[in-house]
Amino acid sequence: MLGYGFSHAGGPEVIDAIDLATPAPGPQEIQIKSQAIGLNNRDRIARQMGGSGLTVPGYDVAGIVSAVGDQVTQFALGDRVVARTTSAYAEIVTAVADMSVLLPESITPENGVALITPGVTGYRMVELGHIHDGDTVIVKGASGGVGSAAIQLAVARGASVIGIAASRHEVDVNQLGVQHFVAYDRGNPVKELAKTADVVINAAMDGIGGDDDVAMAKDNGLIVSVSHHEPLLNRGIRFIHTRPLGGSEVGQALKVLINLMSQGKLTVKVGYVLPFTREGFVKGHQLLDEPHEGRIVIQVTP
Numbered sequence: 001m002l003g004y005g006f007s008h009a010g011g012p013e014v015i016d017a018i019d020l021a022t023p024a025p026g027p028q029e030i031q032i033k034s035q036a037i038g039l040n041n042r043d044r045i046a047r048q049m050g051g052s053g054l055t056v057p058g059y060d061v062a063g064i065v066s067a068v069g070d071q072v073t074q075f076a077l078g079d080r081v082v083a084r085t086t087s088a089y090a091e092i093v094t095a096v097a098d099m100s101v102l103l104p105e106s107i108t109p110e111n112g113v114a115l116i117t118p119g120v121t122g123y124r125m126v127e128l129g130h131i132h133d134g135d136t137v138i139v140k141g142a143s144g145g146v147g148s149a150a151i152q153l154a155v156a157r158g159a160s161v162i163g164i165a166a167s168r169h170e171v172d173v174n175q176l177g178v179q180h181f182v183a184y185d186r187g188n189p190v191k192e193l194a195k196t197a198d199v200v201i202n203a204a205m206d207g208i209g210g211d212d213d214v215a216m217a218k219d220n221g222l223i224v225s226v227s228h229h230e231p232l233l234n235r236g237i238r239f240i241h242t243r244p245l246g247g248s249e250v251g252q253a254l255k256v257l258i259n260l261m262s263q264g265k266l267t268v269k270v271g272y273v274l275p276f277t278r279e280g281f282v283k284g285h286q287l288l289d290e291p292h293e294g295r296i297v298i299q300v301t302p
């Protein structure tokens with residue numbers, strides 16, 4: 001079975017084809033024949049850091065169920081699914097059934113897979129923020145995968161959302177339902193948005209600008225950030241770092257997300273669909289290494 005990975009740290013060129021044993025599902029797992037694989041920043045970080053020995057990266061897969069574990073009752077052979085797993089850069093993968101959900105016919109594997117990690121993370125951030133009707137929410141990284149999911153989920157909860165991104169993304173971000181767009185490359189957003197937000201969601205790359213998040217939060221407001229670094233807090237403002245969800249929480253979040261997408265209430269921008277070849281993965285990682293527009297997806301079978 002064909003997979004892709006690396007045996008040492010480096011640039012995109014360290015990725016190579018690997019002949020892998022076909023994985024058998026454990027009792028609570030399903031085996032999936034991959035149709036589409038989603039690329040994430042975490043894959044880039046794994047590649048840059050290297051692993052101990054051969055590493056097959058990847059977390060997000062969409063495909064067809066090709067085998068089910070003894071204890072799995074919710075899936076059958078031939079089901080279309082999306083799943084969050086590990087070692088997803090492969091023709092055949094296994095995933096915990098609780099971290100997998102059915103994919104309706106109306107959603108392509110490419111769109112479904114593109115939603116997984118950014119959608120689950122955006123969902124988690126909105127949950128951690130306890131965002132509800134009437135809240136004013138600032139989303140930084142509004143044009144990114146996590147940020148654009150968080151905007152749509154916060155809007156669906158009745159929040160008034162302000163998006164911050166580069167000016168070239170103004171049209172795209174406005175289409176997500178924000179009340180107001182602020183371009184960080186046209187001036188300092190803090191000047192316009194000081195003490196404005198009940199909740200600041202920082203989904204910008206590496207959660208940069210924590211001090212700005214504090215400045216934009218109201219007294220006793222909340223910052224939910226992808227950054228590990230807590231900024232210097234004041235005025236009763238609290239900070240939460242969002243960690244990746246695991247286990248059945250992933251499945252529960254994915255169910256909500258896929259349901260919203262099937263109703264046309266949640267979109268994800270797929271920027272690049274690349275082939276399941278070494279060139280496809282190398283190109284995908286080159287894109288991950290630089291600013292890019294939309295999610296990067298590897299198409300395994302058209």
Ligand SMILES: NC(=O)c1ccc[n+]([C@@H]2O[C@H](COP(=O)([O-])OP(=O)(O)OC[C@H]3O[C@@H](n4cnc5c(N)ncnc54)[C@H](OP(=O)(O)O)[C@@H]3O)[C@@H](O)[C@H]2O)c1
Nearest residue numbers: 041121141143144145146165166204205206226242243244
């Ligand atoms: N902890 C977790 O569970 C978890 C899970 C998934 C992702 N993450 C992390 O979350 C971050 C976002 O991930 P993603 O997949 O959404 O990445 P992405 O799609 O590449 O989006 C990142 C966004 O950051 C924005 N950005 C860059 N510089 C900025 C600045 N100075 N001010 C405001 N925005 C800026 C970019 O927007 P512009 O082009 O508009 O500048 C870009 O759209 C990454 O650091 C990722 O590692 C964490």
